[in-house]
Amino acid sequence: MLVGIQHLETRRAVKRLQREKQLVMEPLPLELPADTVQRIASELRCHPTDERVALRLDEEDKLRHFKEHFHIPKMQDLPAIDLSLVNKDENAIYFSGNSLGLQPKLVKTYLEEELDKWAKMGVYGHEVGKRPWITGDETILGLMNDIVGANEKEIALMNGLTVNLHLLLLSFFKPTPERYKILLEAKAFPSDHYVIESQLQLHGLNVEKSMRIIKPREGEETLRTEDILEVIEKEGDSIAVILFGGLHFYTGQLFNIPAITRAGQAKGCFVGFDLAHAVGNVELHLHDWGVDFACWCSYKYLNSGAGGLAGAFVHEKHAYRIKPALVGWFGHELSSRFKMDNKLQLSPGVSGFRISNPPILLVCSLQASLEIFKQATMKALRRKSILLTGYLEYLIKHYYNKDTADTKKPFVNIITPSCIEERGCQLTLTFSVPMKYVFQELEKRGVVCDKREPNGIRVAPVPLYNSFHDVYKFINLLTSTLDSAETK
Numbered sequence: 001m002l003v004g005i006q007h008l009e010t011r012r013a014v015k016r017l018q019r020e021k022q023l024v025m026e027p028l029p030l031e032l033p034a035d036t037v038q039r040i041a042s043e044l045r046c047h048p049t050d051e052r053v054a055l056r057l058d059e060e061d062k063l064r065h066f067k068e069h070f071h072i073p074k075m076q077d078l079p080a081i082d083l084s085l086v087n088k089d090e091n092a093i094y095f096s097g098n099s100l101g102l103q104p105k106l107v108k109t110y111l112e113e114e115l116d117k118w119a120k121m122g123v124y125g126h127e128v129g130k131r132p133w134i135t136g137d138e139t140i141l142g143l144m145n146d147i148v149g150a151n152e153k154e155i156a157l158m159n160g161l162t163v164n165l166h167l168l169l170l171s172f173f174k175p176t177p178e179r180y181k182i183l184l185e186a187k188a189f190p191s192d193h194y195v196i197e198s199q200l201q202l203h204g205l206n207v208e209k210s211m212r213i214i215k216p217r218e219g220e221e222t223l224r225t226e227d228i229l230e231v232i233e234k235e236g237d238s239i240a241v242i243l244f245g246g247l248h249f250y251t252g253q254l255f256n257i258p259a260i261t262r263a264g265q266a267k268g269c270f271v272g273f274d275l276a277h278a279v280g281n282v283e284l285h286l287h288d289w290g291v292d293f294a295c296w297c298s299y300k301y302l303n304s305g306a307g308g309l310a311g312a313f314v315h316e317k318h319a320y321r322i323k324p325a326l327v328g329w330f331g332h333e334l335s336s337r338f339k340m341d342n343k344l345q346l347s348p349g350v351s352g353f354r355i356s357n358p359p360i361l362l363v364c365s366l367q368a369s370l371e372i373f374k375q376a377t378m379k380a381l382r383r384k385s386i387l388l389t390g391y392l393e394y395l396i397k398h399y400y401n402k403d404t405a406d407t408k409k410p411f412v413n414i415i416t417p418s419c420i421e422e423r424g425c426q427l428t429l430t431f432s433v434p435m436k437y438v439f440q441e442l443e444k445r446g447v448v449c450d451k452r453e454p455n456g457i458r459v460a461p462v463p464l465y466n467s468f469h470d471v472y473k474f475i476n477l478l479t480s481t482l483d484s485a486e487t488k
């Protein structure tokens with residue numbers, strides 16, 4: 001009897017754990033970043049803003065050696081640098097990994113291997129070597145699956161992100177007179193916006209009526225999950241596809257992917273995500289969350305270089321049900337592809353969505369980066385990232401909170417959610433002084449970040465190649481920038 005009860009208890013606990021794994025994005029760390037910073041400062045008997053805190057955080061960072069795998073730009077090589085303000089031989093403060101990740105040192109080696117093979121044996125390269133060109137993309141699927149939390153059969157590496165968005169919508173968006181809307185977040189990335197507009201037009205639908213955009217509440221910058229879920233609950237019956245960003249490119253808000261997926265599917269919608277800013281940034285469990293489809297690019301946090309090979313995911317539950325609308329020879333099963341008999345044997349799932357032969361040079365650069373991710377693991381990267389971005393937030397708030405007593409002092413506002421489950425690496429900052437001035441002065445001082453209309457500067461310390469000391473130096477440069485704005 002007792003054994004029976006214990007058994008039941010354990011089963012319940014296991015079930016609860018399984019449920020939690022599915023339902024929540026990720027568990028909270030044991031200690032919040034601000035507490036870690038303060039604990040270390042008190043251990044060192046110094047102020048939390050002291051340089052020694054940054055150095056200690058770096059010392060304790062088990063991932064710190066991974067930056068050796070990357071080329072880090074030097075101050076002197078940056079086009080906008082002012083050499084009177086910086087030491088030219090120092091590394092730049094590169095906080096643009098959310099826009100274009102840095103180059104892994106092995107990229108060149110891998111490219112040379114394939115260029116060599118091409119030079120030495122030409123067409124034979126299709127079938128031999130470390131990466132036979134015909135299956136080049138497939139040879140690195142095993143490096144991508146953990147990053148998005150999927151089986152290898154659920155992902156394909158092909159095309160660019162926007163192309164993949166189109167291909168997936170052609171299969172998942174099948175409007176009917178009752179169910180014809182696509183739901184998306186406000187100020188979605190322009191490409192995603194145009195994709196949706198043009199897909200609606202392709203079906204002869206009225207864009208204004210069919211493109212359902214959720215906006216933040218008046219006076220708020222980011223969306224509340226409860227508001228998203230309410231729209232789905234109220235209008236779900238008329239929504240064919242929910243296509244959300246995983247993490248908003250401008251605000252840096254990480255959406256609750258499992259909650260949106262569950263709510264949408266309960267209403268009979270297909271739910272897909274553009275993971276451009278989420279992949280390689282936060283932990284993803286696309287399979288467990290039951291997401292219907294997703295796609296992403298690989299040149300942001302995944303460091304594959306501009307125009308890198310993009311990814312696509314179709315959940316295995318759709319492997320035999322959802323077919324590609326447009327087909328090419330690489331969607332044909334490999335075993336009979338080269339019989340060339342024009343009798344299509346479609347590969348099940350997303351691999352059937354591949355149209356052309358894979359671009360091997362893009363495979364090389366992606367492989368070099370994904371191997372580093374494999375060693376580092378997303379779990380450890382995310383743990384560091386929470387602390388790294390938390391440390392940045394701590395320092396910004398310490399120095400640049402709006403001071404109501406001193407109205408002349410410049411202040412910085414962080415529009416990215418402060419809750420760590422609702423953001424990744426990036427913080428989006430707005431300023432009490434003109435953003436263009438701040439950006440230009442940061443650039444002169446060797447900070448690589450970006451400005452985005454209407455008034456934000458995005459900074460993204462990434463855990464693979466940024467250090468806590470980078471964050472510390474950034475704050476000093478920001479101080480000198482804002483001081484110069486004051487005295488101007």
Ligand SMILES: *Cc1c(COP(=O)(O)O)cnc(C)c1O
Nearest residue numbers: 160161162189191249274276297
């Ligand atoms: C970066 C980004 C893109 C870029 O699309 P490409 O097809 O790779 O040029 C599209 N959507 C989002 C959300 C992005 O962040």
